[in-house]
Amino acid sequence: MSEYNVAIVGATGAVGTRMIQMLAESSLKVKSVKMLASARTAGTKIKFKGQDYTVEETTPNSFEGIDLALFSAGGSVSKQFAPEAVKRGAVVVDNTSAFRMDPEVPLVVPEVNAEALNAHKGIIANPNCSTIQMVMSLEPIRERYGLGRIIVTTLQAVSGAGNRAIQETMDQSQAVIDGNPVNPEILPVAGDKKHYQQAFNVLPQIDVFEDDGYTHEEWKMIHETKKIMCEGDMNSDAIQVTATCSRVPVPIAHSESVYFEVLDKSATVEGIHEAIRNFDGDILEDDPANQIYPQPINAVGKRETFVGRVRPDLENKGSFHLWNVSDNLLKGAAWNSVEIAEYLDKMDLLYVPGFIK
Amino acid sequence: MSEYNVAIVGATGAVGTRMIQMLAESSLKVKSVKMLASARTAGTKIKFKGQDYTVEETTPNSFEGIDLALFSAGGSVSKQFAPEAVKRGAVVVDNTSAFRMDPEVPLVVPEVNAEALNAHKGIIANPNCSTIQMVMSLEPIRERYGLGRIIVTTLQAVSGAGNRAIQETMDQSQAVIDGNPVNPEILPVAGDKKHYQQAFNVLPQIDVFEDDGYTHEEWKMIHETKKIMCEGDMNSDAIQVTATCSRVPVPIAHSESVYFEVLDKSATVEGIHEAIRNFDGDILEDDPANQIYPQPINAVGKRETFVGRVRPDLENKGSFHLWNVSDNLLKGAAWNSVEIAEYLDKMDLLYVPGFIK
Numbered sequence: 001m002s003e004y005n006v007a008i009v010g011a012t013g014a015v016g017t018r019m020i021q022m023l024a025e026s027s028l029k030v031k032s033v034k035m036l037a038s039a040r041t042a043g044t045k046i047k048f049k050g051q052d053y054t055v056e057e058t059t060p061n062s063f064e065g066i067d068l069a070l071f072s073a074g075g076s077v078s079k080q081f082a083p084e085a086v087k088r089g090a091v092v093v094d095n096t097s098a099f100r101m102d103p104e105v106p107l108v109v110p111e112v113n114a115e116a117l118n119a120h121k122g123i124i125a126n127p128n129c130s131t132i133q134m135v136m137s138l139e140p141i142r143e144r145y146g147l148g149r150i151i152v153t154t155l156q157a158v159s160g161a162g163n164r165a166i167q168e169t170m171d172q173s174q175a176v177i178d179g180n181p182v183n184p185e186i187l188p189v190a191g192d193k194k195h196y197q198q199a200f201n202v203l204p205q206i207d208v209f210e211d212d213g214y215t216h217e218e219w220k221m222i223h224e225t226k227k228i229m230c231e232g233d234m235n236s237d238a239i240q241v242t243a244t245c246s247r248v249p250v251p252i253a254h255s256e257s258v259y260f261e262v263l264d265k266s267a268t269v270e271g272i273h274e275a276i277r278n279f280d281g282d283i284l285e286d287d288p289a290n291q292i293y294p295q296p297i298n299a300v301g302k303r304e305t306f307v308g309r310v311r312p313d314l315e316n317k318g319s320f321h322l323w324n325v326s327d328n329l330l331k332g333a334a335w336n337s338v339e340i341a342e343y344l345d346k347m348d349l350l351y352v353p354g355f356i357k
Numbered sequence: 358m359s360e361y362n363v364a365i366v367g368a369t370g371a372v373g374t375r376m377i378q379m380l381a382e383s384s385l386k387v388k389s390v391k392m393l394a395s396a397r398t399a400g401t402k403i404k405f406k407g408q409d410y411t412v413e414e415t416t417p418n419s420f421e422g423i424d425l426a427l428f429s430a431g432g433s434v435s436k437q438f439a440p441e442a443v444k445r446g447a448v449v450v451d452n453t454s455a456f457r458m459d460p461e462v463p464l465v466v467p468e469v470n471a472e473a474l475n476a477h478k479g480i481i482a483n484p485n486c487s488t489i490q491m492v493m494s495l496e497p498i499r500e501r502y503g504l505g506r507i508i509v510t511t512l513q514a515v516s517g518a519g520n521r522a523i524q525e526t527m528d529q530s531q532a533v534i535d536g537n538p539v540n541p542e543i544l545p546v547a548g549d550k551k552h553y554q555q556a557f558n559v560l561p562q563i564d565v566f567e568d569d570g571y572t573h574e575e576w577k578m579i580h581e582t583k584k585i586m587c588e589g590d591m592n593s594d595a596i597q598v599t600a601t602c603s604r605v606p607v608p609i610a611h612s613e614s615v616y617f618e619v620l621d622k623s624a625t626v627e628g629i630h631e632a633i634r635n636f637d638g639d640i641l642e643d644d645p646a647n648q649i650y651p652q653p654i655n656a657v658g659k660r661e662t663f664v665g666r667v668r669p670d671l672e673n674k675g676s677f678h679l680w681n682v683s684d685n686l687l688k689g690a691a692w693n694s695v696e697i698a699e700y701l702d703k704m705d706l707l708y709v710p711g712f713i714k
Binding site (some may be wrong): 009095149150153156170177189191192193194196197200201202203204205209212213214215222237240241242244246249250251255257269288289290291293294295296297308309310311313314315316319321323325346 | 492506510512520527530531534545550551553554557558559560561562566569570571572579594597598599601603605606607608612614616617626633645646647648650653654665666667668670671672673674678680682
């Protein structure tokens with residue numbers, strides 16, 4: 001096991017701060033860390049293993065001597081700097097959508113498709129949060145019974161839109177309780193034209209709309225799931241996926257209502273339970289008689305995906321429901337990224353192919 | 358058009374207060390009103406068309422001389438007093454689940470199956486809130502294209518559990534903002550064993566669990582939808598329905614993510630739009646380019662069902678998504694009940710068959 005010089009790009013963000021925490025708790029041997037962000041937050045102090053680090057502005061030269069760069073500062077930052085990092089010999093694990101659909105870039109949830117890491121050329125993409133917890137809950141079922149159709153409705157936390165979206169939701173909540181007006185400025189999508197109240201409300205829009213009426217978040221769930229579960233083919237018809245994504249007034253941890261068809265029609269709830277229970281990274285919380293089911297507030301700060309409410313469609317054999325919950329900032333982002341790095345290390349793949357140090 | 362003596366049973370509740378408001382705004386000619394509730398709230402004053410009424414304790418004799426009794430005081434109250442009311446010549450519109458599955462009792466959403474009123478024997482059941490807005494959004498589509506399979510996930514407001522559940526959610530929200538502990542006592546289900554935090558959380562349980570892993574709310578959505586849309590047959594296989602019901606921290610107005618298959622595979626989004634636009638009681642809010650879609654906060658206090666996010670499953674022809682929102686206390690309860698009474702009046706059916714006045 002080698003020692004690594006690690007850079008965190010977007011170190012002051014909701015995901016970045018958790019990447020630092022996950023890195024501190026990781027099995028990776030960290031020789032040095034570098035905290036990178038935009039000029040706006042450069043100079044901020046951040047602690048890593050009890051020591052203070054000063055956040056620096058990201059430049060191409062920031063990556064000189066870096067072995068591993070974890071990116072979570074928005075797609076445009078990744079597009080600009082990830083190639084610069086790779087050019088300088090740093091393996092990039094990118095938590096934005098910048099490279100996810102690039103056929104040269106593996107899109108990885110380690111428990112599901114770690115083998116895709118073998119083909120990396122310097123950049124590995126971390127899937128979208130809502131995709132990760134869905135494939136985490138479905139992969140044990142796919143392994144055991146095969147998967148056909150997936151129909152998902154998400155109930156996503158506001159932290160997916162960053163720390164400012166959490167603050168906006170809490171401020172709006174206080175305003176509503178006090179009978180004061182709210183002035184939405186961020187949600188549902190910071191960069192979109194209109195903003196709506198999220199407190200005590202549901203918004204069926206995450207990310208911008210595509211021309212076909214789907215949001216880009218829904219598009220991601222469809223194509224990322226295929227790329228991860230169907231050997232890299234984002235347009236595979238081996239499984240069919242369709243999605244509706246909504247935002248609920250919950251700070252952290254997404255919930256998903258997943259309906260799915262298995263290929264082996266002899267599948268049972270007991271068999272699905274067993275598969276989930278034995279799957280690394282999943283925790284089964286499914287005991288209706290004792291009102292045990294996954295809840296967002298119980299998943300905050302945990303790395304696992306929690307799965308419950310498994311039950312058959314009573315009229316269509318081989319079709320089932322499940323309900324999953326996971327911390328969108330951890331398994332949905334920071335933890336999955338650091339876990340990818342741990343797998344790269346264990347698989348002796350934590351280097352840029354062809355780069356001579 | 359006759360004039361009626363009307364009783365409201367459960368006059369002080371979340372639905373009861375809105376029944377009084379809907380009755381005041383109704384086309385029904387009201388000769389007198391009687392406000393009934395439990396002994397606990399008897400003596401409370403309630404206004405109707407500017408005049409004060411004193412709430413009385415419900416007894417069998419409360420219904421002497423009453424022509425129309427609107428019930429919303431819980432299933433056990435309906436079971437006890439609805440037959441007493443009918444015995445005394447009062448037509449009962451019951452907003453509880455007490456009689457919904459009784460084959461002798463029509464279960465009615467007037468825009469969908471008003472013709473079922475013809476067979477009433479004194480009691481008409483008002484469906485569950487989550488069922489009503491789903492059939493309101495699907496009936497125009499069924500009429501035009503036929504319906505096969507329905508897969509729904511609900512995001513329901515806390516007012517479905519009454520005024521105390523709204524208060525609990527607001528109190529918990531303040532406690533969470535202030536960093537104080539919460540002490541859940543009502544939600545998810547007042548009568549169930551465990552209670553959980555609802556503020557800033559999602560609870561995938563509404564009503565108690567059945568032995569098959571479905572909640573009773575999900576059971577209701579399945580069988581009430583069939584009874585309403587399939588000529589009174591709660592077990593019809595003409596359409597297949599399956600459901601996941603969850604509670605979100607929203608005070609009023611349920612949201613539903615509905616996936617459905619039509620029989621006529623030439624169905625288009627434009628055709629569905631047109632059908633919804635022309636359907637009495639529905640409002641189409643579906644303009645993604647301008648971020649127009651149904652939201653709970655916009656539906657509060659309105660009688661309509663709002664429908665948007667209509668789009669095809671891109672891999673399964675003839676399958677679509679929609680998103681609906683409606684005020685669960687109005688179309689989901691009080692307004693649908695008063696509307697049933699208006700239809701009974703217009704159809705000359707507002708009397709107990711065989712009862713001589």
